[in-house]
Amino acid sequence: MLEINALRAGITDKEILKGIDLIVPTGEVHAIMGPNGSGKSTLSYILSGRDGYDVTGGTAMFDGHDLLEMDPEERAAAGLFLAFQYPVELPGVNNANFLRTALNAQRRARGEEELDAVKFLKLARAEIKRLSMADDMLKRNVNVGFSGGEKKRNEVLQMAILRPKLAILDETDSGLDIDALKIVADGVNALRSPDFSALVITHYQRLLDYIVPDRVHVLAGGRIIRSGGPELAHELEANGYAAVVAEAA
């Protein structure tokens, strides 16, 4: 379970998150929607441990771990995965090598046996096939020369291979055509289980047609101003954020 309590955070001189309360019970998928600049990516970075932000109050607990006390890699090993809004390029670093190193680092940290190259490739190829991705994905350098859509799909592939317990997807659907969108949804839905939860950040109701969320939250101005069931996403799609924001004010 992810439990965020009165979380306040920002950068020097600027508070971005102004007291977030959010609970995502294990097994559930929640969507976060909200205008640009409302703090959605900041929330995902604070939860995953990126440097450069000051947490000024509140807590974030995941399965009994105090997330805010952990290094990013410890959070990853504990099962937290972030699909980046802007995936990063790693020149000269082969995707397969990157993923195997990452997977084995996590397994080592959890006291599990590491996968040798053969076992890893078998696993990776199976996921690639399941997600109908191109075979050369593994051979290419991490995100280098990838189109926007390929980068997002690569995030989904990484998620499929790392099998997190909590996935945060930051606008993974933005800029994708409908086929790619389905791949993203397949990636999340395949992981859905009583042990898995997800926080899906999106602007578009259409993704939520494929990944049906248990709850939808609206983040605006650093606060969650409204929460509801899947129907809230339809309301936002029909009326825009402005109406909800005005109503909450």
Next chain:
Amino acid sequence: MAAVAETLDTVAAVTEGGYKWGFSTDIEMDMAPKGLNEDIVRLISSRKNEPAWLLEWRLKAFALWKKLDEPNWAKIHHAPIDYQDLHYYAAPKKKQGPKSLDEVDPELLKMYEKLGIPLKEHAILAGVEPVEGERPPIAIDAVFDSVSVATTFKDTLAKSGVIFCPISEAVHSHPELVRQYLGSVVPAGDNYFAALNSAVFSDGSFVFIPKGVRCPMELSTYFRINARNTGQFERTLIIVEDGGHVSYLEGCTAPQRDENQLHAAVVELVALTDATIKYSTVQNWYPGDADGKGGIYNFVTKRGACRGARSKISWTQVETGSAITWKYPSCVLIGDGSVGEFYSVAVTTNRQQADTGTKMIHIGKNTKSTIVSKGISAGRSDNTYRGLVRIMKNADGARNFTQCDSLLIGDQCGAHTVPYIESRNPTAKTEHEATTSKIAEDQLFYCRQRGLSQEDAVGLIVNGFCKDVLKELPMEFAVEAQKLLAVSLEGSVG
């Protein structure tokens, strides 16, 4: 088993942090008194029972050295070196040269074992036929301080006509070859350090590959400086006759000492018609501590002559050690259609200074050279690429491609690129590309979010940056070079 590969595993497992090859070994040494004069040169020559011509050659070099000045154009700074305060000869004490490994001081064998370098052939040959996926055997010449202590697989190599032995031995067993080629690529008066080396060199490796022979295994020399206040001046000479082929690896480490130690080597390569020489170095001399105390001063002259048509010389180096590196492995492309290559990774951290690069001299027609240099600077270090591409008047159709990339870690280090291009032939074509980048915070975070530690993330990004060079290394060295890069950059980020 792997030669230097185990070094890293074994030693890294035993020690933590800092320089992991820094132990010293207690061996009874035969040392010349400190200082350098004609008598010392004579003493070195007589200790080795050298013929008169070689003594004369040394004395001439010594006379030249006295007239030369230390070069001062490189971007390096150090306190003046007191050449009279060094020992110029140090050898493990023993009656005569060891006839076999059984006669080598067991302390020495133990030290090489500790470094993961197997000098016992039977240990390497356990399965004789290399099992798939395992490394083939490598013949090793181990040079401890100034003296070669053991060369493995000599007999196996001899069957195919390959000579691989200490140069001090070649002087006696193949005097005509040594006399013909010694100093023919790097003349004694070439530069200050080459002259010094020519006067006092004590040992090093000698390789001869006869016409049409492909050397059946990798050859490797492992250099270890141990003695205190001792200069190391090894000399390597490799000759490959028509159509021959050799791949040669060189590895170096030294104990951790507070004072600086001088290393001034000379390497000469000669490739005749259609011959190929691949020369790889993993240099990991002690770099000094975080404050710049101690470390090796590495002033090395390496040059290869592509004398025959279509001959090829390829230098690959991964340099992580030494307080100061002054080194420009070069190719003189004389034969028509000959090829010179230089692939380099130079890492500097803490207070290390590296001024390194290459010279490609195009003399023959349709000669081709490729330069790929990757400089990585961290801490308060300085890393300079200095390269010369010179195309002579008759080198019609000569081609050069140069790629120089610098990676900065932190903001207190320096990276400099100093390319000199001189073309005297209008049909020649040269291309130069250069980039400077930083390990970005978002790259590190991306890796850590996936579960990699900060250090593994740096290692991965650095290895990615160096990929074009690392892939040129023989398999045996590539893996350990990767680990070495990671180890040498430990703690330099964050």
